Amino acid sequence: MxxxxxxxxxxxxxxxxxxxxxxxxxxxxxxxxxxxxxxxxxxxxxxxxxxxxxxSFTNFRVNRPNKDVDWVGLSNYKRILSDPDVWNTMQATAHFLIWTIALQVLIGFALAFLINKKFRGNDMWTTIIVFPMMLSPAVVGNFWTFLYQPQIGLFNYVVAFFTGADPASFSMIGDVHLAPWAIVIADTWMWTPFVMLICLAGLRSIPDSIYEAAECDRASKWRQFWTLTIPMALPFLMLAVLFRGIENFKMFDLVVQLTGGGPGNTTTLTSIDLKREAFEKWRTGYSSAYAVILFVTVFGLASIYVKALNKVKER
Amino acid sequence: MKKNLFTRGATGAIVASVIATTAAVEAHATDLTLCWAAWDPANSLIELSKDFELQSGHTMSFEFVPWTSFADRMLNELNSSGQLCDLMIGDSQWIGGGAENGHYVKLNDFFDANGITMDDFLPATVTGYSEWPKNTPNYYALPAFADVVGWTYRKDWFERPELQTEFMDTYGRKLDVPASLEELKDIAEFFQGRDIDGTTVYGAAIYTERGSEGVTMGVTNALYNYGFQYENPDKPYDLEGFVNSEGAVAGLELYKELYDIGTPPGSSNWYMSENIDAYRSGQVALQMNFAFIWPGVEADETVGGGNTGYFPNPAGPAGQFAQLGGQGISVVSYSDKQDAALEYIKWFAQPEVQQQWWNLGGAPALRAVVEADDFAASQPYAQAFLDSMAIVKDFWAEPAYADLLIATQERMHNYVIAGEGTAKEALDGLVRDWTEVFEDEGKL
Structure with a gap:
């Protein structure tokens, strides 16, 4: 043997x-x-x-190696949580998070729904749609600055074509009202394909037999969508929201390239603010406290969300 | 046989001496790394340094980082006691931190031993690039690259008769180099949205960048000339009434007005390279920028060769000043090749090397070069460079300069570009921010 x-x-x-x-x-x-x-x-x-x-409990500054390091207790935490500028960056981050996730899930799911249908050129379209997420965020940020240029930018010309406005009459990245939307649009363009891929995996995991059974029961397409497709794809959708939420909470490179956090502080997200505190102002103790607050926020929210996700999966 | 023995002996001696010489050179030769920003003058310095390599036997390596991330990268290097750089051409504002935090080697003894005197350099550059504390004879750098914010304008457009006539009809004076910032604003407004040869052009490309130091380096050119002062001249760190004086408010309002009525759409985050691009591509009539770009403008096929004029930052009601740029060259204290690095500085300080530095597109601060009789006529921009260097003022060079700069960037960008609040509120806010920084530093 x-x-x-x-x-x-x-x-x-x-x-x-x-x-x-x-x-x-x-x-x-x-x-x-x-x-x-x-x-x-x-x-x-x-x-x-x-x-x-x-x-985070000290006044340590990495650029002052000769200076005494003092224990400051909760002072850094108090300063951060009572600083209106920090709350402004939190608001900017929340605006960015909510809108990018909403748009990406909506468009990503719609694209996945279309791509899931069998049609000629299906694979080619999938590849084309996925292309933006293969690029570096810094590159995407850079070329969107050109797209948004009032004089030569394609984006302004497209808007002008549909609205009749002068392309040079508005500046997406120079206007305080438009700049927050400029970063939402660029991020949505880049990451919607990622959400689409996750949704596609969800849609393809639903067995055809379930739809066949629904057909036998004479359920309409609309009813099938709401009672079969959405509930069964929901765990995947929630997973996409989790991934994009965590990623966009720490968004840095694309926005820095696109707006540098401006105009003013309009698009200064928490990650940009944290980087300024840590590596431009060199307030190491303060920025450590800032990082801990952000970590606890993300970790806490993500934990709650994962529990909800598990409950949805168990249903 | 004797001849053979002699030949063998001679050959052996020659070989031995060659080996010995090579060994000596190798023992002496050092590979020095010089760190600076990635920009046109850095290329000129590579060219210039070839002469040092030939003379000294040392080899030079260069670490150049784009301006927008230069401070981040290099201050990180210094703060972590990194040994990447033996020589650092650091920004003028780093001198306080470089000295107080022990990043730079103090050069007084070296200067004395080698007959290098700071009296030979332009006083503004010595104060700006080398001294810490300011106005004391403690030197941590040799002035390496003299630079200042100035203006370029489309001389060929200014000379067009139809534009001359229209400008005269509108403003009641000749379309010419502006004598004041108010006049400059008028010119920018005049060109804004104008059709020239079938292309829509705009007034002026000015500094508006948010991320690093751009808007600060721009707005100070208006603030200084309207009465802004960093502190009470008689009481250090006393800011109230100096930073936010009535004149300073008026200067800031002028800069915002210039941005609102005379700059290209979408120029909300522009610094050196964006301004160069806008000017070279024929988008703007006027360009604010550091003088280092002037050789490149002059050599440009479209805007160079007599089509461009150069002038210093125009005056305001409180005088005529311009924002200092430029850098000094320092020896990094963490380098274990300090002797070779000092050799480089000794070589660089020589008048013939400084002259060659100018010829290659650098900007020396050595008076023997810039005050020579033929200097002003040596280039179309040389006189404007001299005039500008005579009126410079610099931003804080305190060890906490970064905190002061970030607060300024935020306040100025919020007001000028985002249009939030008033000029008075922006400057009052700046007083609060700076006061907090100085309190943290234990200086108040």
Whole structure:
């Protein structure tokens, strides 16, 4: 009877080593395998997190190595939470988050619904639609600045074509009322395909037999959509919202390239503000507290959301 | 046989001496890294430094970073005691932090030992780029690149008879280099939206950038000339009534008005490169920019060769000043190649090297070069450069300059570009922000 690969490997193990391993429990062997990963996780994630929390209670500034570091208690947290500028950036971030997610889910789901239908050139259209998310956000930010240019920008000309307005009469990234929408549009253009792909996976996971059964019961297409498609694709939709929510909460590169946070502070999102505090003003203690607040916010919201997501999945 | 022995001996001696010389050179030769911004003058410096490599046997490497991320990248390097840079051509505002935080080597002893005196350099550049504290003989850099905000204008457009006539009819004076900022605003308004040779052109490209230092470097040119002062001259860090004086408010209002009525649509986040592009592509009649761009403008096929004129920042009711740019060259204290780095500075300070620096498109601050009889006529922009360098003022160079700059960027952009609040509110807010910074610093 031929030996299995495991038996072959066991036979080749030196006797001394085999005896030593034989003495180890399964639990110990499991720890030996897991230990390097845990060590890496501790070094790269947990230690910096604990260090950041510690720094957040000090007035440490990384650009003043000669200055004494004082323990300031909750002072950094109080300053941040009572600073109207910080709340303005929170508002700008909330506006960006809500609108990008709403538009991306709406358009992404509609595209997925269309692409899910069998038609000629289906694959080609999928590839074309997915193209924007393959680009670097910095590149996208850069070329949207050109698209938004009042004198040469395609966007202004398209708007002008439909409205009859002079293309040079409005500036998407220079106007306080339009700039928040300029970043929403650019991000939606870039990331709707991602939402579409997740929704497509959801739609394709629904067995045809369910629709066939619904057809037998003479359910209309409209009823099938609301009672079958939406509930069954809902976990996927919620997953897309979670991914985009987390990503857009820390949005930085695209917006910096597009508006630099302006005009004024109109498009200064929390990540941009945090970067300014940490690496331009070099207020390390203060920015650590800021980072902790953002971390707790995202972590808390995401935890609540994941619980809701699991409940939806269980239904 | 004897001859053979002699030949062998001679050959051996030559080989040995060659090996010894090579070894000596190799032991002495150092690879120096110079850090600076990625812009046209940096290319000229590479060219210039070839002479240093030939003379010293050292090799030069360069680390150039675009202006918009230059401060982030390089201050990060210095703050982390990085050894990437042996020589740093850092921004003038870094000198306080460079000195107080121990990033730069103090050069007084080196200057004394090598006969380099700061009296040989333009006083404004010594104060701006080398001294900390200001106006004290403590030097942390050698003036390397003299720069200042000035203006370029389309001379060929200004000279058109039909435009001359129309301007005279509208404003009652000749269309010419503006004598004041008010006149400059009129000219920008005159050209705004005008059709020239079938193309719509605009008035002026001015600094409006939000992310780094752009709008501050622009707006100060109006503030200074209307009476803005950084602090009470008799009481340091006393800001109230100096930063937000009536004159300063008027200066800020003028800059906003200029932005509103005389700049291209969509120019809400423009700095050096955007202004160059707008000017070279024939979009604007006037361009605010640092003088470093002038050699490039002069060499441009469309706008150069006599089509462009240059003038210093025009006066206001409180005088004529211009925002200082430029940098000094420092030895980084974390470098383990400080001797070779100092050799570079010694070489760079020589008058013939400084002259060559000018010839290659650099901007020396050595008086022997810029005050020479033939300097003003050496380039079409040389006189404007000299006139501008004589009227400079600089932003804070305190160790906390970044906090002061970010607050200024925010306040100025909010008012000028976003149109939020009034000029008085913006400057009052700036007083509060700056006061908070100085309190944090323990200076108030």
């Amino acid at each position: 031929p030996l299995s690969p495991m038996d072959t490997a066991a036979a080749k193990t030196p006797v001394g080593m085999a005896k030593r391993i034989r003495g180890l429990s399964d639990r110990t062997i499991a720890w030996i395998f897991v230990a390097p990963t845990i060590f890496l996780l501790l070094a790269v994630n947990i230690f910096p997190l604990i260090w950041t929390i510690r720094l």
